[in-house]
Amino acid sequence: MIELQNISKSHGTTTAVVSASLIVKRGEAVALLGHSGSGKTTLLRLVAGLDSPDSGKVRAEGRVGMVFQSLALWPHVSVRDHLQLVLHDERWNPSLRKQRVDEMMALFGISQWADREPGMLSGGEQQRVALARALAPDPEILLLDEPLAHLDAESRKDLRARLRPHLENRAVLMATHEEEDATALTSRFVRMKEGRIL
Amino acid sequence: MTSAIPNSLLFAGIASSLATVFGVAAFAALATSSQRIRMTLIISAIACLLTPAFLQAGAWMDFAMKVGLPYASLPFGAFVLSLQLWPIVTLLLLAMSRHLDTSLLESARLSLTRASTWTRVILPLLSPALALGWVAAFILALNNFIIPTTFQTHVQITEIYVEFQSLYNTSGALLQSIPIWIVSMIALVLAARLTVRMRAANRHTAADSSSALQCTPLPGGFAPWILFSLVLLGLSIVPPLSRIITACCHENIWTSLQLARPQFGASLAYAVGSTVLATSLACVVWIFCRKWKLEWVLATPFILSGFFLGVLLIAISQWAGKYAWWQGTWTLVIAALAIRFIWIPYKAAATAHSRINSDILDAAQIFRLPRSSVLRFIEWPALRPSLLAAAWVVYVLALWDVETLVMIYPPGGEPVSLRIYQLLHYGYDAQVGVLSLGLLAMGIAPGLALLFFRSHSANSVHSVQKLRISSPAS
Known part of the structure; x- marks a missing residue:
């Protein structure tokens, strides 16, 4: 579960988030809609614990998985190792880990690039790796920052269909400016403007 | 005074x-x-x-x-x-x-x-x-x-x-x-x-x-x-x-270089030893103490005269008395050069790390990657080229160094740089030219090897990418 209570955050003199409050329960997927610079990414970073709020309280219960807008794939790590590296806690013994890696690669259609590094993949292929990495450790909280931004219309449709069943039983917060993605993947919309939740 | x-x-x-x-x-x-x-x-x-x-x-x-x-x-x-x-x-x-x-x-x-x-x-x-x-x-x-x-x-x-x-x-x-x-x-x-x-x-x-x-x-x-x-x-x-070129035309290069074999051996040992020590120490300091803002402390021995560092080490050796086993040994020389040049690989590591996209490190934090995995898979590959280049610079500067060594080199361990410096005062022009040529070749060789391996590996990546582009999309 994600709970934000009246949080504010500034970067120097720029105010990024102003008095934002929001609750996302387990099993619920919420879309954060808004233009560039409206504070969506800052809000996701606050939930992930990457930044601390200037005021207010953030509660995020459970493991967090995230797809970054820049994808943030590790440049010198192969696709397979991207998935293996995030399965490091005690839940994953070697055989379970291998099974999970194969399962996620098959789900996102990236098995054939298993030994390639991100620099050798196209933007759309990298996007699939980022999604697979976020879902691989089976996180309770999933944060998606423009998760389908680098894809063409057909791949976008295909990935939406693959992703949808895996959003259940998690608290999902997705930042996007594409209403079509929001409608297909989430059950509730929250609009942001100039750092405020409308 | x-x-x-x-x-x-x-x-x-x-x-x-x-x-x-x-x-x-x-x-x-x-x-x-x-x-x-x-x-x-x-x-x-x-x-x-x-x-x-x-x-x-x-x-x-x-x-x-x-x-x-x-x-x-x-x-x-x-x-x-x-x-x-x-x-x-x-x-x-x-x-x-x-x-x-x-x-x-x-x-x-x-x-x-x-x-x-x-x-x-x-x-x-x-x-x-x-x-x-x-x-x-x-x-x-x-x-x-x-x-x-x-x-x-x-x-x-x-x-x-x-x-x-x-x-x-x-x-x-x-x-x-x-x-x-x-x-x-x-x-x-x-x-x-x-x-x-x-x-x-x-x-x-x-x-x-x-x-x-x-x-x-x-x-x-x-x-x-x-x-x-x-x-x-x-x-x-x-x-x-x-000066080098003129001198080489008037001197039997091979005879002069062979006569200076012990000096070249000493130079190589000091340069390689101090490069390995300075780079390894810089990595250790960077990994464990980077939050302490040590950059200016490490820069001080590099910026101040190496002659003072040499005198300071002699003073420490004198103070340690009979326990100063390192006095008059190659260890002191290698340690002195490593202290003097440690800032270069440290700065290279810090600069290369600051260029890593912060999202990449944030992703490692989100997925709770162990520190060893972050170091091995994310930081080290990004730092390696800069550290290699820095190691080469340390090697070259250690080969050229005179002032740190002038008071502390061990008996029988005179390096080429010091030999040249001393010959300069007596006007042995041709010999200075030949020794300088040898020293320059010794300094440039690893740099050229680094460039060769870098371009070779870049070509391999390029050919793999070409293969990838030519293979049908799945």
Whole structure:
């Protein structure tokens, strides 16, 4: 579960988030809609614990998985190792880990690039790796920052269909400016403007 | 003794001011030239910076003697040193100029004269880099050992050296070096503040403004500036190189090199040992202590004279008495060089790390990757090329080093650089040329090997990418 209570955050003199409050329960997927610079990414970073709020309280219960807008794939790590590296806690013994890696690669259609590094993949292929990495450790909280931004219309449709069943039983917060993605993947919309939740 | 301190300040002041004037002129030519010319000039400027000081000093001393110039004078020594220091100013200005506000440059170009654009807009915007360049050149000139001792300039460091050689009084030498340390420390604090200002200015504009600067016309046109820069490069590089080439034509190279085999062995051992030690220590310090802001502490032995470091190590050995097992051994030499140059790989690691996309590290934090995995899979691959390049620079500087070793090299362990430095005083011109050639070859070889392996691995990646592109998309 994600709970934000009246949080504010500034970067120097720029105010990024102003008095934002929001609750996302387990099993619920919420879309954060808004233009560039409206504070969506800052809000996701606050939930992930990457930044601390200037005021207010953030509660995020459970493991967090995230797809970054820049994808943030590790440049010198192969696709397979991207998935293996995030399965490091005690839940994953070697055989379970291998099974999970194969399962996620098959789900996102990236098995054939298993030994390639991100620099050798196209933007759309990298996007699939980022999604697979976020879902691989089976996180309770999933944060998606423009998760389908680098894809063409057909791949976008295909990935939406693959992703949808895996959003259940998690608290999902997705930042996007594409209403079509929001409608297909989430059950509730929250609009942001100039750092405020409308 | 105190009369030498004003001379030291005057010497450093003249050398750094000349270096700043030369550096600004070269920067103007570099910034407005095409990409290819710029890269060639930058590489030449770096080569200039890496030219051994003893070679530069020897070549100019020969020239002065041949044309009858009074070489044993403070202004001449300062001029020769400035020929080695100007690239610092140029490179700092180039680094900062990439982050200028493009709109300011364009508006100045539209509404101001060429001279005003440079003197009222560009140089004031670059003032932190300009001041930092002057301060860095001043500290290095104040602590320079080879040029003043070769040109018999009456400055504090030569006075301490002469007295230390005759009396071997370590505490006296350290006491006399205090004024130089204090002035250097004040200058270092100033340099630290200027670095902060430069970084803050760079942060405002992330975009690369090189192309906007390239279109800014120079007062009097491009030709006189590039001509001046070429003459400057010529003065900085040609005399040492021509000296080597001339000497090699008059000397049996192989016989001379074979006779100096023990010295080459010592040089190689010191350089390789100190490179490995400095790079490994820098990695350890960077991994475990990077939050402690140790950069300026590590930079101090590099910026201050190596001669003082040598005296300090002798003082420590004397204090340790019979427990100082390292005194008169190669260990002391390798440790001294590693302490002196540790800042270079540390700085390389810190700079390479600051260039890693922060999202990549954030992703590692989100997925709770163990510290060892972050280091192995994310940080090390990003740091490796810079660390290798830094290790090569340490190796070269350790090969060239004279001042750190002059008082501490073990019996029978004289390196080539010191041999050349001593021969310079007795006028063995041809032998100096041959030994310098051998030393240069020894310094350049690993750099060329690094470049070869780098281009080879880049080609492999390129061919894999070509394969990937030619294979059908799945």
